[in-house]
Amino acid sequence: MTEAAPTTLADLRAEIDRIDSEMHALLMERSSIIETLIAIKNTQVSGSAFRPGREADMMKRLALRHKGLLPLDTIEGIWRIIIATFTYVQANYSVHADVSGGDAAMRDSARFHFGFTVPFVTHEDARAVIKAVADSAGDLGIFRMDQGASAGIWWRDLIGSDAPKIIARLPFIERPDHPAGTPVYCVAKPLADAAVREIVLYAARVERWSEVLRSGLAQHLAEVSASAADGSHLSLLVAASGEVDQSAIRKALEPAGLSDFSEIGSHAARFAVKSVR
Template sequence: MTQAAPTTLADLRSEIDRIDAAMHGLLMERSQIIETLIAIKKTQVSGSAFRPGREADMMKRLALRHQGLLPLDTVESIWRIIIATFTFVQANYSVHADISGGDAAMRDSARFHFGFTVPFVTHEDARAVIAAVADSAGDLGIFRMDLGASAGVWWRDLIGPAQPKIIARLPFIERPDHPAGTPVYCIAKPLTDAAVREIVLYAARVERWSEQLRHGLAQHLAEVSASAADGSHLALLVAASGETPVDAIRSALEPAGLKELTEIGSHAARFAFKSVR
């Protein structure tokens, strides 16, 4: 016999209490699994628990299945905090942020994506963030993607096998009026087996600017994300599809007198969400 749906306020409140208790129980059950994971993988070492590819996949599946009255912003934030906090439990870390473009936007981004349990450390510019992450046991760093020329050639500080690399572009779910919509790069020490390579980033040095560059790169699903003078040369930050061979990027940059091309990270492609409500 099918149980009748609750009809009174008392019944509805009782159902809400039941669901709340069930959600709390599931979080505690998830915690127990993480304890087992730590024991099996012995990952309670800072920086060893980041899985940006898995996180991006989880967020995409969450957005695709979401429906109903509850805003996706709220659901995304809850899930991000769950992921970030359980990662912190596995291996403590801090988030370093460049606040040169304003503290509020970066603080909103850090708290939306990593919650309040993970320590938040501010710095005066992107290069200081990179240095802090490089000197840490395994922290994360975030800074705005739209840094101007005054920020210098910060991406060259990511060159080198032991230097931090870009591992994510946040927010992953792209939509208008996102509450933490400031586009930021997230960096970490190199991840050996967890990086996602849908978008690959390169640091390049060329002799001069050439209008052929944009067209040549676009043909290979690539673009110049940032540029700045670097002594007598021009430094470029190039973003390309992970399916584009590095030789194709190199060929597209040759007309400008390519001197150097080095991979400095990768991240998941943004997921554009359109509400079906």
């Protein structure tokens, strides 16, 4: 015989208490698994526990299956704290942020995506964030995607096999009224086995700009995300589909007098949903 659904206020409160207890037990069970994972992988020494591709996929699946009264903002925030905190206990790290465009938005982004357990360190610009990450054992850095001309050619600081790389674009889930919706890049030391390459980013230097350059890149699912004068040349930040071979991107830039071309990171493609509250 099917057990009757709770009908009284006391019954409903008892059900809530039962669910709360089970959720806590599941979190402790997750903690036990992470403890075993630490022992197996020996990650308690660096930031190698961060897996941006897996996190982007987890957040996408979360948004796709979510329904009901609880706002997506809340459920996303809860999951971000769970993921980021368990990542932190696997391998302690700090989040460095460029607050030159305003402290509040970057602090909101850091706390929403990484919680309050992870230390938050502020810096005066994106280049300072990149340097701090480079000098760390395994920290992360975040800064606005829409850096102005005064920010300098920060993407060139990501060139080199040992230099930090862009590993994520936050937020993982995009919507018009996101509580931490400022688009930011996340940088870390290279994570070759953890990178997601749906969008690949390149630093390029050319002699001149032309609309032919723009159309040539568009033919290969690529675009210029940022540009800045670089002496007598022009430095470009190029974003391209990971499905396109980099030789095609390089060839599209050659008519503009390409003199330098380097991959500087990658991230998951944008995943947008309508507002769910």
